[in-house]
Amino acid sequence: MAIESTEMPSSHPALSYTDGIAATWQDFLLLVGRVMIGWIYIQSGWRKLMDVPAFVKTMPRRDLPDFLGYIAPPVEFIGGIAIVLGFATRYAALLILLFTIIATLSSHRWWNFPVEQQTNQHTHFWKNVTMMGGLVVLFVTAGGRLSVDGWLRQRKA
Numbered sequence: 001m002a003i004e005s006t007e008m009p010s011s012h013p014a015l016s017y018t019d020g021i022a023a024t025w026q027d028f029l030l031l032v033g034r035v036m037i038g039w040i041y042i043q044s045g046w047r048k049l050m051d052v053p054a055f056v057k058t059m060p061r062r063d064l065p066d067f068l069g070y071i072a073p074p075v076e077f078i079g080g081i082a083i084v085l086g087f088a089t090r091y092a093a094l095l096i097l098l099f100t101i102i103a104t105l106s107s108h109r110w111w112n113f114p115v116e117q118q119t120n121q122h123t124h125f126w127k128n129v130t131m132m133g134g135l136v137v138l139f140v141t142a143g144g145r146l147s148v149d150g151w152l153r154q155r156k157a
Helices: 017-049 052-056 067-085 089-107 115-141 148-156
Strands: none
Touching: 017 052, 017 067, 017 089, 017 115, 052 067, 067 089, 089 115
16 A cells, blocks of 8 residues: 555645645656665675675674675665665565664774774764665655556556
């Protein structure tokens, strides 16, 4: 069951102009959002897939078991593709959300870095938290009509 933005007006009439834009452009904007969210995972996952053994060697410094170094690259890459295409969107959003939580807590523990690196890592940490927020929103909204999920839904009907 999709959430219709036309059924959820802004909290105050003075802010309602954007309701029409959101309702009119909802599916296109969901597509744009999916591409923007998924692209970073595709790029990063592809880079890791091109040299999995080198990525696996980074697991100890992240306090993670080596086997996750073999799982993370395909999860990140394929999950990113699924988000961009809007295929199994809610499942992909949850999978990538879990991936991002683990990556954030293992790679961007800014409080463990030397003082001169803390600002950079702090920024990466909170950037990832922001990305998690986008993934939660994507889980709630799903892929929209301009997605593989939307196409499959129409074929079923």
